[in-house]
Amino acid sequence: MPELPEVETIKRQLATHLPGLSLIKLEFLDAKTGRFIDQKELVHIIGKKIRALKRRAKILLLEFENGYYLAIHLKMTGQIILKGEHTKHLPNKHTRAVLYFQKGKTIYFQDLRKFGWLKITNRQKLMAEKLGPEPFGPEFTLSYLQDRLKKSNRPIKIFLLDQSQIAGIGNIYANEALFLAKIRPQTRAKEISLNKAKILYQQILAVLKKGIELGGASDSDYLNAYGSRGQYQEHFLVYRRQGQPCPNCQALIKRISLGGRGSFYCPQCQKK
Numbered sequence: 001m002p003e004l005p006e007v008e009t010i011k012r013q014l015a016t017h018l019p020g021l022s023l024i025k026l027e028f029l030d031a032k033t034g035r036f037i038d039q040k041e042l043v044h045i046i047g048k049k050i051r052a053l054k055r056r057a058k059i060l061l062l063e064f065e066n067g068y069y070l071a072i073h074l075k076m077t078g079q080i081i082l083k084g085e086h087t088k089h090l091p092n093k094h095t096r097a098v099l100y101f102q103k104g105k106t107i108y109f110q111d112l113r114k115f116g117w118l119k120i121t122n123r124q125k126l127m128a129e130k131l132g133p134e135p136f137g138p139e140f141t142l143s144y145l146q147d148r149l150k151k152s153n154r155p156i157k158i159f160l161l162d163q164s165q166i167a168g169i170g171n172i173y174a175n176e177a178l179f180l181a182k183i184r185p186q187t188r189a190k191e192i193s194l195n196k197a198k199i200l201y202q203q204i205l206a207v208l209k210k211g212i213e214l215g216g217a218s219d220s221d222y223l224n225a226y227g228s229r230g231q232y233q234e235h236f237l238v239y240r241r242q243g244q245p246c247p248n249c250q251a252l253i254k255r256i257s258l259g260g261r262g263s264f265y266c267p268q269c270q271k272k
């Protein structure tokens with residue numbers, strides 16, 4: 001699933017194309033993708049001008065000048081592709097929605113498995129979402145993380161995926177940050193020492209930053225707005241590397257399931 005770095009990459013790319021342009025038409029080729037949109041709400045965004053591109057957690061936000069937002073969640077297999085040389089094959093059978101803007105700018109929302117969605121929302125509704133602080137925002141401090149860890153009895157890996165604790169971290173970056181912080185995924189959040197929490201805090205920011213720098217991870221379906229793959233998957237330390245040697249100590253990486261998600265760790269480097 002695209003996580004913070006992947007959605008941030010798309011956001012930055014679209015930000016160079018869409019601001020100042022009006023959305024002319026929003027067409028759903030599959031009703032499921034538009035399941036959260038009431039026809040009556042369309043007046044808030046059709047014919048309205050884009051002010052900026054934003055991101056909250058793993059959600060891409062097209063902000064309109066009137067204060068409304070079109071929120072897009074890619075979920076498992078969603079892609080947001082800007083029409084261009086690379087989209088001669090689109091639309092195709094996986095195109096679920098098409099957004100037409102002024103000056104011929106067009107976005108294809110591709111989604112193999114159809115878990116993704118579009119929603120029309122506003123600032124008030126966004127604020128009411130139960131989402132934790134943004135990792136690169138002012139509220140995500142070391143003391144915030146230490147405090148939240150102390151209050152949680154859940155395995156740290158599950159804690160990191162909880163969007164109400166920290167927004168934007170998914171399976172890839174949680175596994176990688178825990179490896180770098182030398183913390184085993186099963187360790188209870190409240191058992192993590194203050195010092196280890198500090199290292200974890202730094203590594204969360206480091207892996208997300210690296211993810212953005214490398215344009216995200218394309219280990220499965222992710223493509224950026226230009227239809228290209230990210231590079232982070234070439235730098236995975238433990239994620240989906242079960243049975244392969246640890247980059248630090250050569251012990252074989254293990255895979256376990258936690259909360260139904262694959263968790264990968266080095267049994268030597270991540271002792272507890």
Ligand SMILES: [Zn+2]
Nearest residue numbers: 246249266269
């Ligand atoms: Zn190791």
